[in-house]
Amino acid sequence: MSFLANANTKLSVQGATGQLGRTAIQVMRAAGTSVVAGVTPGKGGERVEGVPIYDSIRDATADGNRPDASIAFVPAAFVLDAAREALEAQLDFLVLMVDAVPINTVLSIMELARGSRTCVVGPNTPGIVSPGRCHVGALRQEAFSPGPLAVLSRSGGMMTTLCHYLTAAGIGQSTCIGVGGDAIVGTDLTEAARMAEADPETHGICVFGEVGTYQEERLAAAIRAREITKPVFAYIAGVHATPGKRYSHAGAHDAEGTSGGARKRQVLSDAGVVVVNRYLELPVAIGSRLGVGAAGP
Amino acid sequence: MQLLESQAKRILKGAGINSPRGWHCSSRSEVIAAAERLGGSVYVKAQVLYGDRASRGVVRKALPGTAAQAADAIRSVEPQCDFLVEEEVPGAHWYLAVVIDELERRREIVLGAGAGAGFDPRDSSIRVPMASTVEDNLIPALEEAAAALGLKGSEARKLAETAARAGRLAHQWHTYVVEVNPIVRGQDGFVAVDAKIEIDDYSRSLVPEPNIIARHEARTDRERKAEEYHALDHRGSLRYVQLQPEDDDSPGALVVGTHSIGGGESMVVFDALHDYGLVPANYCDTSGAPSKEKVAVAAHLIASQPHISGYYFASCIASQPLSVTAQGLIEGWERADWTGPTVVRIAGNEEAEAADLIRTWLEAHELPHAVLGRDKDEWDAAQALLGLLEGVTA
Numbered sequence: 308m309s310f311l312a313n314a315n316t317k318l319s320v321q322g323a324t325g326q327l328g329r330t331a332i333q334v335m336r337a338a339g340t341s342v343v344a345g346v347t348p349g350k351g352g353e354r355v356e357g358v359p360i361y362d363s364i365r366d367a368t369a370d371g372n373r374p375d376a377s378i379a380f381v382p383a384a385f386v387l388d389a390a391r392e393a394l395e396a397q398l399d400f401l402v403l404m405v406d407a408v409p410i411n412t413v414l415s416i417m418e419l420a421r422g423s424r425t426c427v428v429g430p431n432t433p434g435i436v437s438p439g440r441c442h443v444g445a446l447r448q449e450a451f452s453p454g455p456l457a458v459l460s461r462s463g464g465m466m467t468t469l470c471h472y473l474t475a476a477g478i479g480q481s482t483c484i485g486v487g488g489d490a491i492v493g494t495d496l497t498e499a500a501r502m503a504e505a506d507p508e509t510h511g512i513c514v515f516g517e518v519g520t521y522q523e524e525r526l527a528a529a530i531r532a533r534e535i536t537k538p539v540f541a542y543i544a545g546v547h548a549t550p551g552k553r554y555s556h557a558g559a560h561d562a563e564g565t566s567g568g569a570r571k572r573q574v575l576s577d578a579g580v581v582v583v584n585r586y587l588e589l590p591v592a593i594g595s596r597l598g599v600g601a602a603g604p
Numbered sequence: 605m606q607l608l609e610s611q612a613k614r615i616l617k618g619a620g621i622n623s624p625r626g627w628h629c630s631s632r633s634e635v636i637a638a639a640e641r642l643g644g645s646v647y648v649k650a651q652v653l654y655g656d657r658a659s660r661g662v663v664r665k666a667l668p669g670t671a672a673q674a675a676d677a678i679r680s681v682e683p684q685c686d687f688l689v690e691e692e693v694p695g696a697h698w699y700l701a702v703v704i705d706e707l708e709r710r711r712e713i714v715l716g717a718g719a720g721a722g723f724d725p726r727d728s729s730i731r732v733p734m735a736s737t738v739e740d741n742l743i744p745a746l747e748e749a750a751a752a753l754g755l756k757g758s759e760a761r762k763l764a765e766t767a768a769r770a771g772r773l774a775h776q777w778h779t780y781v782v783e784v785n786p787i788v789r790g791q792d793g794f795v796a797v798d799a800k801i802e803i804d805d806y807s808r809s810l811v812p813e814p815n816i817i818a819r820h821e822a823r824t825d826r827e828r829k830a831e832e833y834h835a836l837d838h839r840g841s842l843r844y845v846q847l848q849p850e851d852d853d854s855p856g857a858l859v860v861g862t863h864s865i866g867g868g869e870s871m872v873v874f875d876a877l878h879d880y881g882l883v884p885a886n887y888c889d890t891s892g893a894p895s896k897e898k899v900a901v902a903a904h905l906i907a908s909q910p911h912i913s914g915y916y917f918a919s920c921i922a923s924q925p926l927s928v929t930a931q932g933l934i935e936g937w938e939r940a941d942w943t944g945p946t947v948v949r950i951a952g953n954e955e956a957e958a959a960d961l962i963r964t965w966l967e968a969h970e971l972p973h974a975v976l977g978r979d980k981d982e983w984d985a986a987q988a989l990l991g992l993l994e995g996v997t998a
Contacts, residue, residue: 406841406892408806409806411775411810413709421709446923460868462868464920464921464922488867517871544872545874548871552845554867554870554887556867568871
């Protein structure tokens with residue numbers, strides 16, 4: 308019960324020798340993820356937590372440790388090079404767990420990724436969690452549990468928080484994707500929802516959205532077009548955030564007063580999404596609709 | 605980071621895009637002098653960061669003899685604002701923008717026929733995609749777009765060249781938006797009558813002329829202090845935004861300082877506070893494993909605001925060691941001599957230890973307080989703070 312990342316995923320960690328990379332390797336391996344290579348230019352030959360370090364993904368591949376996905380923890384100044392390397396290797400997916408990436412760098416990465424087979428997630432993403440199968444990132448795994456619900460979030464902290472309460476209510480997750488909090492991201496809510504739609508073992512989709520960007524509006528359009536037919540449940544944060552300000556998430560910015568939370572709630576609701584006013588109402592709404600967890604039969 | 609019109613026009617000028625003749629003025633007397641120097645019909649425009657200024661009465665047409673009244677009328681709406689005084693440029697209006705299409709994930713140059721206040725570029729515009737570098741020759745495509753909008757020959761060529769300059773500027777200045785609305789065909793070429801530029805916050809240090817954006821930057825002292833400290837200490841994040849000015853004395857408003865862990869959590873907090881009639885004085889997020897000192901700096905900035913009645917702290921289920929956060933909160937409150945009603949909703953790594961530290965300090969200092977855990981949400985916390993505030997008032 309997962310999509311994008313699964314139990315067979317072989318992962319490389321770009322920026323493996325930094326503090327966050329080391330911590331993430333511990334977290335991911337503890338969750339059972341197969342981390343086959345670390346990549347830090349100039350550090351080839353070292354080991355981190357037992358994982359061999361290479362100068363490049365190409366070197367890892369040549370050494371028989373070809374990854375099929377990668378997560379980057381590199382500083383923003385190096386993320387374009389890291390992304391280029393992963394895209395050239397034609398991996399299945401690339402997670403950019405990198406914060407504060409300048410917009411021109413983001414656009415350059417997206418240009419490289421156009422037409423590529425590699426699915427880019429982020430930047431400014433907490434990663435991907437397919438509970439019990441694959442954990443890509445540094446989120447605390449105890450919040451997550453396997454099950455039939457996809458969780459798609461524009462916030463890393465709130466993805467963990469939602470999954471904690473869903474798990475507590477007995478509602479497990481198939482795959483959780485933090486799409487990233489920036490204004491321009493690789494895989495957006497709609498693209499992630501399409502993957503969830505295609506996964507036969509995902510029965511519903513839970514969304515944490517927020518003000519700014521038009522991701523929720525596009526998701527609503529995809530639902531209306533019946534590209535997404537599975538039940539969708541959503542909480543949209545920041546309905547009462549002051550417009551015109553940029554907050555921590557560069558994407559949570561309603562510059563013109565046209566991408567505010569109230570509008571998003573309305574368009575999603577009009578498309579048939581169950582939209583709640585408090586995120587703690589989600590487990591009950593989901594459980595009763597999907598017949599799972601404490602609210603199930 | 606949004607720029608004032610006068611800043612945007614300096615950047616446009618550097619890129620070879622002219623604006624009407626005029627001056628940035630800081631006072632009524634400077635407005636009068638500028639209008640007299642220009643002679644003829646002028647526009648007096650408040651230099652503020654919101655859009656649609658005309659309908660709010662802070663853009664006014666005047667003659668040298670009426671410029672003073674225009675300045676007075678604008679100051680009655682925006683008492684602290686500076687002005688831009690420019691000559692009127694008659695001519696046909698066009699629309700020019702460089703925006704980022706978030707679905708295509710690229711910049712696009714937008715050209716439209718007809719422009720000005722109320723113009724919606726979706727109604728009549730053509731988009732030309734840009735590559736992520738500035739090396740592409742966009743002129744032929746832009747010339748074609750200009751021709752499709754009705755411009756002919758050299759006119760189409762000139763608008764295309766101006767648009768290409770704007771595209772290059774957008775790349776060099778790391779912008780989200782460059783908007784020239786309207787751009788007017790004057791005697792000496794196309795002129796940017798109004799202009800808006802927003803620069804990516806993450807690229808602030810990369811812009812070619814930082815002094816232009818530093819000059820009239822609309823940051824408060826607290827916002828500046830938060831940024832300065834964050835630049836010194838890269839552990840975790842510290843983002844502070846002032847929402848209610850410190851001189852705001854709206855009667856009856858329950859203004860509270862807010863402090864959160866997590867960007868998404870902070871958005872939740874806004875909604876929870878609103879539902880209980882509480883007004884956030886500020887936004888502040890310290891997440892991603894910040895140091896004790898970073899949290900202390902944030903807590904001090906928040907708690908020392910003179911216009912807050914209470915302190916609201918909430919975390920998502922956080923991975924960062926919350927006992928460090930708790931120590932930072934206490935340190936900041938002590939520096940600010942904080943004594944007001946306080947609600948802390950804390951959940952995640954080391955939550956029990958953190959809650960104990962906070963509760964002990966609040967009790968020792970006899971502050972009205974509530975310390976909540978993961979069994980309560982942000983709305984419960986807002987309700988608790990409202991109850992404390994009402995208790996203090998009673």
